[in-house]
Amino acid sequence: IKELEQCVVRAEKDGLVIYPTAAAWKDTPDITEGATVAREQVLLIMPDLSKMQIKVGIHESMIDRLVPGLEARVTLPGRVLDSKVSTVATITRPAGWWTGNVVKYDTIISLPPAPGLKPGMSAEVEILLALHEDVLTVPVAAVVESDAGSFCWVSTPAGVQRRPIQLGDNNDSFVIVTAGLKEGDQVILNPAGFTDEEEDDPLKQDQDKQEAAIVQETDPAQDTKVKGGQ
Incomplete structure (x- = not known):
């Protein structure tokens, strides 16, 4: 009975529960009824919806102009959020025929707290690299x-x-x-x-x-x- 009680997983707080992403080569997700689990295997994830972020790939031709702190505008379905660049990767994503040999760097955009944000939502990101006034x-x-x-x-x-x-x-x-x-x-x-x-x-x-x-x-x-x- 004690061992069965240890099999019960209780969330520490209310929130959204998502499954971890399975490897692309697998035909079925890692979490299925009756599946065998391993020690320290991640079964469920509870994201902190108050600290959401977006990961975008920036082309190598622009990466030298990106630094943390730059302002960004994130367009989501039905809303626009003013955000900032949080981190810029120092190494590239793996590139190959599946990416058209395009070299990109992962860049993290931190989102402000906003109701209705959920993992997996699609978004369009504009990063303000420079602001020029009264120019030709x-x-x-x-x-x-x-x-x-x-x-x-x-x-x-x-x-x-x-x-x-x-x-x-x-x-x-x-x-x-x-x-x-x-x-x-x-x-x-x-x-x-x-x-x-x-x-x-x-x-x-x-x-x-x-x-x-x-x-x-x-x-x-x-x-x-x-x-x-x-």
């Missing part, structure tokens, strides 16, 4: 980078001219321009038709390109004003 920006699609430097094509009364520029930080949509443009300049989006070698000298533009420049300049879908803030 252009769309990423307007910039061409090469061994000679960074350039964009600007609409002027004389036609479209190539302009060397210096760049700062960027996100998926915009890049900061630190030199080479001024607010109000109109730049060409996707300037593929202006990247020929003869464009190194604007005076050598042929008539066809001059006509194309006029079309690009007047078509609102093909030009945009440099933004003075982001």
